[in-house]
Amino acid sequence: MSSVTSRSHGHSLLRDALQRLLRNRVATGSVVFLALMALACFVLPLFPCIASPNLTDLDHIAATSSLQHWLGTDHLGRDMLSRVLYGGRISLLVGVLSTAVAVMLGVVYGMVSGYAGGRTDAAMMRTVDVLFALPFIVVVVVFSLSIEEPCRQMTDYVVQLTGWSRDAVAPLFGLAPVFLAIGALGWLTLARIVRTQTLALREQEFVLAARSLGLSHFSILFRHIAPNLFGTVIVYTTLAVPGIILTESTLSFIGLGVKAPNSSWGTLIKEGADRLEVAPQLLVYPAIFFCLTLLALNFLGDGLRDAFDPKSAKD
């Protein structure tokens, strides 16, 4: 990081990229939209105007929009706006955490593989090939079933240790199987991309210079090679988030993701799909929030790719 920012006096890659990004109206629009969405999901529910997502209003069951319930209520009379916002919290949180896990694994694995080269590289890349050939859904299911119990024990342990209430701790550790499972598989593509880049960077003079100065492999990798991967990684990360949010929702749809009474956009859409005939709004509202967020993330990712790699942009 540091060497990237210190170069930004002249025309650094980062600054050029930022300027190109700001000129892209669709991408800047997406940034604004995503910021608003994050604010709505994380800050808005703190105010009393948003009802609790689990509060049932028995006078209005599966109601359509009204002044009292802007997006109507679900089959148990729970306020849909509040449920969609709380669901967004979980979906965005899982998206960010899974991506963080995947990016960390992928960058380190790819860098080490590319930097080591030779047999180590070949072995590490064949491992990625095999993992790629595994049916994703089976591994995610196996993984989330396997770490459910350790996560539960972890919750007990944390509750004992800190004395916090179980309700405060449980949601985070309850989500752990989901984002660990997704993150544990999401790193494969990034590892391949990072490896290719590292292979090229390894041969450049500045690495030779660092090596002749007697720097350790560790510091060459993390101080000199890593900053040069920044552009690639940020572009890939933005493009990976929508895929990961989609995976979380698919898992929740199957019934393996977020457990009730917590909800994510995936579980809301599932509930809506089951009652589509009687109350289509239960599917439509969460689906709109979900699809728009994915759309914005994709546009932002495309914009970043064009900004960091002008060659790939429109001629």
Place this chain on the structure above:
Amino acid sequence: MIRYMVRRLGQGLLVLFVLESLTFFLVHALPGNPFLGERKLPEHVLAQLNSLYGLDAGIWEQFFRYWKAILLHGDFGPSLVREGVQVSEIIMQAFPVSLELGCLAMLLAVVTGIPAGMLAAWRRNTRTDALLMFTAVAGICIPSFVLAPILGITLGAHVPGLSVAGWDNPLCILLPAVALGAANAAYVARLTRAGMLETLASDFVRTARAKGAGSGRILWVHALRSGLLPTVSYLGPAFAALITGSFVVESCFQVPGLGLHFVNATMDRDYFLIQGLVFCYGVLIVIANLAVDVCQAWLNPRLRA
């Protein structure tokens, strides 16, 4: 070329072996066992079930026994959850359904995605391009679990012939295929556009233009071949994934395909069924990757050396 293919096939078989072995240890490491139903079984019944299916032996002994049965007899063992049914029977029953559905979804993705991508690349930076690419991104962002129920209730329930669920008349395949193929069509369109743009900017296309080749000829004859390379390498694995079914689409439309088994077998810890399914998937992946290699060699003469 032949030697190259044989080597790739050898590599594929190795990947298949490692894949299947990895799955074996992965599923055996799952907590719980296949016989944990609603009713807790007495200890001695459980022990008897375990010995009946050979699950009481050491893990390595089970591992070698499992491979021996496959290699010598082509036997994937019985389902542990559905009594008296062989894994091969389950796969044989569900695979044709998923195959048919997957092929149609793939066909839809190819016949809409490739022309859309070509048109967008040809008319780059115009309204047509923007509209097509917006549709493609939207197609990626509307997940099948949103698309499937909406298709079902809007078209399936009202258009005669189409159906909301089931697998009894020939037309009912259409909606699940659209739900399954939409995202793939979108990916194909984006990849085709990117590949075509790169090719259209390359030297040999400029040469063709300079020699006076018509724009239609440049697009369809000169550029299409190498412009399709990225799409082809995407299509191989995507095809293998499509014809092994999709849990979401199959459960939305009540289609008796393979996708349901992948998830249910894992949840039920039906060891032999999971392993059989992964084997089937692995074989398809190997075949798909070989097919991709052949197609790429055919499309790009430079790869043939």
